[in-house]
Amino acid sequence: MRHGKYPFVIGFLAAPVTIYVVFVIAPYAQAFYMALTNWRGLSPGQFVGLENFTRLFQDEVFWKALRHHGILLLALPLITIIIALFLAFMLNVGGGSQKGMMAGVWGSKFYRVVFFLPQVLAIAILGVLFQSVYRPDGSGMINSLVSKAGLEPIGFLIDPKLALWSIVAVLVWQGVGFYVVLFSAGMSNIPKDIYEAAMLDGATRSSMFFRVTLPLLWDTLQVAWVYLGIAAFDCFAIVQTLTVDQGGPDGSTTVIGMEIYRNAFVYSKYGYASAMGVALFFLTITFAALSLRVSRRESVEM
Amino acid sequence: MAIDTATPAPVSSATPSPEKKTRREINILAGFGHLFLAVWALLIIAPLVWTFLASFKDNEEIFGDAWTLPATLRFDNWARAWTEANVGQYFLNSVFVVSLSTAGTMLLGAMAAYVLARYTFFGNRIIYYLFVSGLAFPVFLALVPLFFVVRNLGLLNSYVGLILVYIAYSLPFTVFFLAAFFKSLPNSVAEAAIMDGASHTRLFFQVMMPMARSGLISITIFNVIGQWNQYLLPLALLQGEGAEEKWVLTQGIANISTTAGFHADWGGLFAALTMAILPMIVIYAIFQRQIQSGLTSGAVK
Numbered sequence: 001m002r003h004g005k006y007p008f009v010i011g012f013l014a015a016p017v018t019i020y021v022v023f024v025i026a027p028y029a030q031a032f033y034m035a036l037t038n039w040r041g042l043s044p045g046q047f048v049g050l051e052n053f054t055r056l057f058q059d060e061v062f063w064k065a066l067r068h069h070g071i072l073l074l075a076l077p078l079i080t081i082i083i084a085l086f087l088a089f090m091l092n093v094g095g096g097s098q099k100g101m102m103a104g105v106w107g108s109k110f111y112r113v114v115f116f117l118p119q120v121l122a123i124a125i126l127g128v129l130f131q132s133v134y135r136p137d138g139s140g141m142i143n144s145l146v147s148k149a150g151l152e153p154i155g156f157l158i159d160p161k162l163a164l165w166s167i168v169a170v171l172v173w174q175g176v177g178f179y180v181v182l183f184s185a186g187m188s189n190i191p192k193d194i195y196e197a198a199m200l201d202g203a204t205r206s207s208m209f210f211r212v213t214l215p216l217l218w219d220t221l222q223v224a225w226v227y228l229g230i231a232a233f234d235c236f237a238i239v240q241t242l243t244v245d246q247g248g249p250d251g252s253t254t255v256i257g258m259e260i261y262r263n264a265f266v267y268s269k270y271g272y273a274s275a276m277g278v279a280l281f282f283l284t285i286t287f288a289a290l291s292l293r294v295s296r297r298e299s300v301e302m
Numbered sequence: 303m304a305i306d307t308a309t310p311a312p313v314s315s316a317t318p319s320p321e322k323k324t325r326r327e328i329n330i331l332a333g334f335g336h337l338f339l340a341v342w343a344l345l346i347i348a349p350l351v352w353t354f355l356a357s358f359k360d361n362e363e364i365f366g367d368a369w370t371l372p373a374t375l376r377f378d379n380w381a382r383a384w385t386e387a388n389v390g391q392y393f394l395n396s397v398f399v400v401s402l403s404t405a406g407t408m409l410l411g412a413m414a415a416y417v418l419a420r421y422t423f424f425g426n427r428i429i430y431y432l433f434v435s436g437l438a439f440p441v442f443l444a445l446v447p448l449f450f451v452v453r454n455l456g457l458l459n460s461y462v463g464l465i466l467v468y469i470a471y472s473l474p475f476t477v478f479f480l481a482a483f484f485k486s487l488p489n490s491v492a493e494a495a496i497m498d499g500a501s502h503t504r505l506f507f508q509v510m511m512p513m514a515r516s517g518l519i520s521i522t523i524f525n526v527i528g529q530w531n532q533y534l535l536p537l538a539l540l541q542g543e544g545a546e547e548k549w550v551l552t553q554g555i556a557n558i559s560t561t562a563g564f565h566a567d568w569g570g571l572f573a574a575l576t577m578a579i580l581p582m583i584v585i586y587a588i589f590q591r592q593i594q595s596g597l598t599s600g601a602v603k
Contacts (some may be wrong), residue, residue, distance in 0.1 A: 003310075008502040014409040014416045016473060017429060023470035024436055027444035034447055087342060090335035101348055107339075113590050114343045120586045122531035124552040124589075125578050128559040131355070133349050135368075141352055144368035173345065182598045193573065235439065237533040241556050257442050257534075264446045265538065277443040284440050292451065 034274035040244060041268045050277035065256045068164055069233055072255075073287070075165075077228035080172050081221065084179035087115065089209055090179065092187045112184065115177035123174065128242025130170050131157075132231065134242075157244055160252035167238055167253055175231070179224050186220035187213060226291055233284050236261065256280045350579065356572040364568045379569035380577070383558075387567075389574045391547065392554030393581075394531060399461060399550055402469035404525045408518065410469060411476030418477065419484035420492070430481065436474030441534060449538055472525050483517035484510065495593040523589070523596035526535055530582075551578055561575055 039045025055063050091108040118126065133141040134156035143153040156166040170201035190213065200207050214221075236257030240246050246262070247254030252267055256276055337589040355365060357379055384390045418430045448467065449458075457463025487510065495505045511518070533552045540548050549557070555578050562571040586593060 005502070006423065009417050009421055009423050012506075014412040014428065018468055019410065019430075019470050020433065020436070020473050022441075022455075023448065023451065023467050024473075025432065026446065027439050027447035030441055030447035030451075031443050052558050056574075083342075086335070086553070087339060090339055111343055112594070113587075114346050114411055116590070116594055117346060117583065117586060121579055122525055122533065122552045124533040125575065126557050128555055129349060129353055129579075131559065132353070132368075139365045139368050140350065141368050153379050176342070177346070178598070181594045185405040185595075185598055215436075230358075230440075234442075236442070237552075240533075240537075241559065260445060261534075261538075264449070265541075270446050270450075274446050277440075277445060280440055281443040285438060288438065 003197040007065045020036050021086075031277050034271055035278045036251075038256045041270055045271055048271070052272050053279070055272065056275055056279060061251055061254065061259060062256070062279075064251050065259055068253065068255055068285070070163060072171075072232035072235065073170065075168050076171055076232045076242055077173075078193075079168070079226050080175050080179060080228055081224055083172065084176045084183055087111075087176070088180045088183035088187060089213060092184055093213070111297065112181060115180050117177065117193075118174040119175070119178045123237045124169060124241045126174060127238045130166075130242055133240075134166055157242070158249055160249050161248060163243060163253045167242065169232070170233070170238060170242065175228070178229075182220060182224060183217060186217045190216050219255075222292070226288060229287050230284060231293060233280065233287070311566075328511065340363070350583075353579065354576050356567065357576040359572070361568050364572070376569060377511055379573040382567065383551050383570045383573035383577060387558050387570055387574055387578050388546075388549075388554060389451070389551075392549055392551045393577065395548060395554075395564055396551040399431040399465060400529045401466070402461075403465040403472070403529050404522060406469045406471040406474055407525050407529075408522055410519070411473055412480055412511065412518065413506070414473070415477045415480035416484050416510060419481040430477075433474050436471075437478060441471060445538060452539055457544050459540055459548065461548065464536060467539060468529050468532065471535070472529065476521055476525065479521055480514070480517060482512055487513050519592060520596035523593050532549060572589070 002265070034045075036047055036049060037045035038048045038051070091111060132139075134143075136143060136155045137142075137155055138144050138147050138153070139155075140153070142156070147153055151228055155162065156161050163208055194212055194216075195208065203211070234257055235255045239253055239255050239258050243249075243253045247258045256279070258274045260273045260280070263269045263276065324347075335421050352368070353596070355372060358376045360372075360376060363370065363372055414429075414433070418426055418433075452458050452463045452467065455463065457466070473498050490512065491509060492505060495509050500509070531552065532550075533556070536550045540550075540553065546557075555574060558571055562568055
């Protein structure tokens with residue numbers, strides 16, 4: 001490039017870089033320092049070293065939240081990916097071969113549109129909606145059917161054993177459609193003649209799925225796993241809007257994001273909330289690095 | 303991206319018919335799979351339809367059996383939600399904030415991505431990685447300091463602050479994706495334009511932006527949906543005196559949900575929910591293809 005490159009480059013970068021540094025980089029940098037102080041908002045906080053972190057590791061609520069993230073981290077990706085894979089397979093190659101072509105089942109276009117729909121609805125709004133779905137008496141959508149069947153109504157959100165799984169169900173309900181479309185896109189990239197050849201060799205539907213589709217989708221699956229895993233470390237909006245006492249009953253659905261919010265904006269424990277933020281950051285980074293390491297394998301050349 | 307667009311009608315070729323066994327297996331599996339598809343579709347549709355119906359019910363009907371139809375179409379629920387519960391206000395607030403913040407995100411993001419992708423200069427890599435590293439940082443890490451940065455700038459409880467924060471947090475993804483896109487554009491056109499004496503700025507706005515249209519559309523959709531559904535940032539940044547009038551839709555609905563119990567106005571709550579959901583469904587129905595490919599193409603790359 002020639003004359004006048006630098007004024008142009010600087011002119012184009014000035015605004016985005018400034019906004020980004022002020023609102024993203026600076027707060028991130030400050031968070032690490034703030035986590036080492038006992039700042040409560042009024043007087044300037046004192047530097048207390050790692051005291052917040054030692055308190056954090058004795059904090060029962062924090063461990064509870066951590067356990068919930070562990071459950072979410074296993075359940076959310078696993079359930080979502082299995083359901084989405086099955087649905088996507090049915091949509092794309094489930095219709096058997098018609099005229100020598102692998103085809104999706106009838107109505108697959110309609111299904112794809114419907115499945116994806118929850119993705120465009122705000123999770124905070126869905127949280128409010130599902131309060132009525134889960135209501136513990138006959139006025140709740142599910143329990144109305146349960147009591148019609150002559151069974152005891154289920155306390156989805158008020159039973160500490162069930163509450164977290166009720167949250168997982170909403171997240172799966174919302175998320176599956178996105179991954180159906182994602183996997184469909186991946187599956188449509190698989191050359192049809194591979195399926196044809198497999199059919200001619202007498203491969204059954206299931207062996208076709210495990211020997212052809214899965215290996216060729218590996219990269220997409222990896223992306224899905226990381227996405228869902230990172231989502232499992234958040235969940236603030238749904239917990240805040242759907243659960244009893246925002247993380248209850250008795251802290252049985254709380255997540256770190258919820259506790260950060262509570263400590264910062266309810267108790268004004270800014271130093272402590274930042275320390276939680278730092279802990280969450282290291283958890284997320286560790287997860288992403290690990291999952292990318294573990295799932296790295298020879299991708300199949302097409 | 304959808305498969306049905308990609309495959310032209312096949313010419314029927316003489317494939318040997320598969321054995322009976324596989325055919326039976328196909329039928330059973332296809333039947334079961336089809337059932338599963340239908341059930342899942344029903345699970346998605348049922349709560350939404352039910353909410354829509356509940357928006358016409360009165361309290362008695364709402365606390366009665368869930369699966370009954372409202373006796374009459376009570377449109378006063380909707381009127382109350384729109385005016386008294388301020389859903390109309392929240393809705394317009396959301397539209398206002400998201401249109402400005404998405405426009406800002408796309409303009410600034412495209413400018414930064416373009417320069418980083420196609421110009422070599424000192425510090426290019428550093429700035430690029432600074433942006434991309436933002437992808438790995440959870441928003442919660444910076445929540446507390448961010449609140450004080452915004453407060454010290456005097457932007458707390460203002461749309462300017464909220465929009466700037468939206469833009470800042472959307473930049474990593476936008477820059478990362480668009481930089482890859484600008485890199486893939488051919489050099490020859492740019493060179494020809496420079497030869498013809500176009501300035502860098504003109505080259506960008508008149509040649510490069512139109513060429514990158516498909517990428518820009520995808521990312522725009524991604525940002526609109528992401529920012530429309532944002533809940534944490536407005537919750538943290540729109541508080542204080544007179545904040546209620548500024549609230550965005552997600553905040554407003556969550557608040558109506560907590561106060562519905564006090565006012566015993568459940569019909570109003572469901573009307574409000576329907577108002578929040580319906581426009582999204584309509585917009586989605588119109589743009590569903592672009593939305594699906596836009597949201598997923600970022601992940602496939």
